[in-house]
Amino acid sequence: MKxxxxxxxxxxMESKFKVNSENTxxxxxxxxxxxxxxxxxxxxxxxxxxxxxGDADLTVLCIGPDRVKETMKKALAMGCDRGAHLQDDESxxxxxxxxxxxxxxxARDKEFDVVFTGMQSQDRGSGQVGVLLGxxxxxxxxxxxxxxxxxxxxxxVKRELEGxxxxxxKTTTPAVLTCQLGLNTPRYPTLPNIMKAKKKELLSSxxxxxxxxxxxxxxxxxxxxxxxxxxxxxxxxxxxxxxELIKILKEKTGVLA
Amino acid sequence: xxxxxxxxxxDGKLLGGNNELMAFAEKIGAESTMFLVGNESAxxxxxxxxxxxxxxxxxxxxxxxxxxxxxxxxxxxxxELVVFSHSSYGWDLAPRVAYAMQxxxxxxxxxxxxxxxxxxxxxxxxxxxxxxxxxxxxxTLQAGAFSAAEEPTGTPEVEKLNKDSEGKxxxxxxxxxxxxGVDLSKSEVIVSAGRGVGKPENIEMxxxxxxxxxxxxxxxxxxxxxxxxxxxxxxxxxGQTVSPKLYVACGVSGAIQHLAGMKKSEFVVAINTDKxxxxxxxxxxxVVADLKQFVPALTExxxxx
Ligand SMILES: Cc1cc2nc3c(=O)[nH]c(=O)nc-3n(C[C@H](O)[C@H](O)[C@H](O)COP(=O)(O)OP(=O)(O)OC[C@H]3O[C@@H](n4cnc5c(N)ncnc54)[C@H](O)[C@@H]3O)c2cc1C
Numbered sequence: 353m354k355x356x357x358x359x360x361x362x363x364x365m366e367s368k369f370k371v372n373s374e375n376t377x378x379x380x381x382x383x384x385x386x387x388x389x390x391x392x393x394x395x396x397x398x399x400x401x402x403x404x405x406g407d408a409d410l411t412v413l414c415i416g417p418d419r420v421k422e423t424m425k426k427a428l429a430m431g432c433d434r435g436a437h438l439q440d441d442e443s444x445x446x447x448x449x450x451x452x453x454x455x456x457x458x459a460r461d462k463e464f465d466v467v468f469t470g471m472q473s474q475d476r477g478s479g480q481v482g483v484l485l486g487x488x489x490x491x492x493x494x495x496x497x498x499x500x501x502x503x504x505x506x507x508x509v510k511r512e513l514e515g516x517x518x519x520x521x522k523t524t525t526p527a528v529l530t531c532q533l534g535l536n537t538p539r540y541p542t543l544p545n546i547m548k549a550k551k552k553e554l555l556s557s558x559x560x561x562x563x564x565x566x567x568x569x570x571x572x573x574x575x576x577x578x579x580x581x582x583x584x585x586x587x588x589x590x591x592x593x594x595x596e597l598i599k600i601l602k603e604k605t606g607v608l609a
Numbered sequence: 610x611x612x613x614x615x616x617x618x619x620d621g622k623l624l625g626g627n628n629e630l631m632a633f634a635e636k637i638g639a640e641s642t643m644f645l646v647g648n649e650s651a652x653x654x655x656x657x658x659x660x661x662x663x664x665x666x667x668x669x670x671x672x673x674x675x676x677x678x679x680x681x682x683x684x685x686x687x688x689e690l691v692v693f694s695h696s697s698y699g700w701d702l703a704p705r706v707a708y709a710m711q712x713x714x715x716x717x718x719x720x721x722x723x724x725x726x727x728x729x730x731x732x733x734x735x736x737x738x739x740x741x742x743x744x745x746x747x748x749t750l751q752a753g754a755f756s757a758a759e760e761p762t763g764t765p766e767v768e769k770l771n772k773d774s775e776g777k778x779x780x781x782x783x784x785x786x787x788x789x790g791v792d793l794s795k796s797e798v799i800v801s802a803g804r805g806v807g808k809p810e811n812i813e814m815x816x817x818x819x820x821x822x823x824x825x826x827x828x829x830x831x832x833x834x835x836x837x838x839x840x841x842x843x844x845x846x847x848g849q850t851v852s853p854k855l856y857v858a859c860g861v862s863g864a865i866q867h868l869a870g871m872k873k874s875e876f877v878v879a880i881n882t883d884k885x886x887x888x889x890x891x892x893x894x895x896v897v898a899d900l901k902q903f904v905p906a907l908t909e910x911x912x913x914x
Binding site (some may be wrong): 519565600607 | 672906
């Protein structure tokens with residue numbers, strides 16, 4: 353079995369963001385980078401499937417500048433066999449169709465049986481790449497997967513719907529699955545596995561060679577939303593803060609009455 | 610401008626986002642038609658043309674069956690815009706329809722400025738205006754971003770559609786959310802633990818504050834996913850919708866899916882080390898502090914009142 357997992361490197365969401373000089377994206381300086389949270393579940397599920405199959409081969413793919421290789425090393429340390437880094441300094445500008453098309457061209461002749469992606473990225477949040485990849489390669493795609501099973505060539509999953517309801521669906525390989533938070537418990541790479549990962553194949557090639565579509569949208573401007581919050585912001589010493597808050601709760605709510 | 614609105618129906622019921630699609634069409638001044646895989650006995654209140662495929666014949670959601678039906682309507686109506694809710698139905702189906710139409714797809718639209726859709730970035734800390742370069746586009750709308758001043762009225766003029774394709778994905782049934790345990794929808798005070806609590810032992814301090822305030826404790830999704838707290842205490846779109854007198858969010862960033870579950874609270878206090886956390890948008894009071902120090906200190910003072 354051949355498995356592909358597609359990951360993205362994103363900034364820590366608690367970062368102090370700045371808009372870049374062109375006003376089209378956030379500035380990439382001074383940010384801490386990590387694996388997109390949804391993709392951690394995708395990597396874990398891919399590794400679990402590989403372990404279940406025994407003789408599977410698992411590739412992790414990431415599009416982006418050289419720094420994304422750090423995040424790919426984590427995926428290798430979690431258990432992926434090889435890394436395909438599609439080098440692209442402009443990846444932040446690419447819309448989901450371009451990203452999906454690059455992945456599709458990479459995957460086209462490689463006969464992957466199962467492809468995992470996160471259901472969305474934490475920064476752009478479009479949630480389209482996995483679905484578009486499925487459409488381009490004519491593979492079935494199930495999104496928002498919260499439970500995954502594979503048996504006798506059949507993929508049985510649960511999709512998460514609103515209000516905690518789940519839909520049980522099945523399909524056959526080849527298929528793309530987009531992974532939702534809570535699908536599994538992503539493992540922490542152990543030190544021996546981090547050391548082993550250093551020796552694994554991690555090849556870089558230009559993403560531009562695989563880009564076969566024109567973009568259909570771009571970012572006109574990026575900006576901070578106007579603060580609508582009329583709320584009070586309290587800062588200072590803990591002891592003062594607790595007193596202030598208690599005073600407010602007494603005045604504004606009935607709960608301490 | 611012509612817009613095709615994709616209404617939603619599941620397990621015998623119309624879903625709530627449909628009114629927001631109409632409010633959106635009205636806001637941008639579009640002429641609209643609607644599409645629904647549903648049932649004639651449960652039609653949306655809508656005064657316009659509705660293309661209806663029978664839910665019994667089509668079965669529950671199947672991506673390629675629904676896509677093919679929508680494409681038939683697109684062919685006939687030639688809309689410039691196809692509009693979905695940003696829901697488990699919309700985000701699954703919209704990219705498929707857009708790909709077939711060779712149209713741009715813009716996800717989770719929260720506003721329209723100068724004819725450009727506006728979407729959130731980085732957990733709503735930033736926004737961007739999107740320039741679509743194709744003649745046609747497909748949007749999904751963030752839940753709650755476009756709401757109608759009044760409930761829509763009217764009876765649609767129905768034109769029936771028949772399905773003529775089968776999907777590769779087989780639907781095998783629904784699994785309902787687990788029931789039982791605490792019912793947060795009735796709580797008057799809720800203190801919620803977010804990922805900012807850091808480790809499972811710290812749930813204790815959040816629960817202690819809830820007890821001191823004579824309320825219940827809740828949690829955000831990562832805390833539930835990590836199994837530090839049981840699922841029936843999760844607040845948000847995939848958990849409980851709550852409306853207490855007081856909601857205290859401890860180490861919760863305020864993602865849209867969390868806000869959707871608690872924004873009807875009467876008074877919101879957020880405790881967060883990040884002054885820019887989006888929870889600040891809905892908080893009446895944002896306390897910028899480390900919850901590990903602040904929460905126990907507050908509990909002590911409340912107890913001594
Ligand atoms: C389809 C879908 C459905 C979803 N449904 C839900 C849902 O029902 N409910 C839900 O909650 N989420 C849901 N989510 C997930 C949601 O998008 C967010 O990922 C989640 O709400 C984040 O939880 P959090 O705020 O606890 O964690 P984070 O976003 O990681 O935020 C942690 C916060 O804690 C603060 N913090 C850190 N340390 C401290 C400290 N010592 N003291 C004080 N503050 C601190 C940080 O500044 C940060 O703001 C859903 C997502 C999707 C895609």
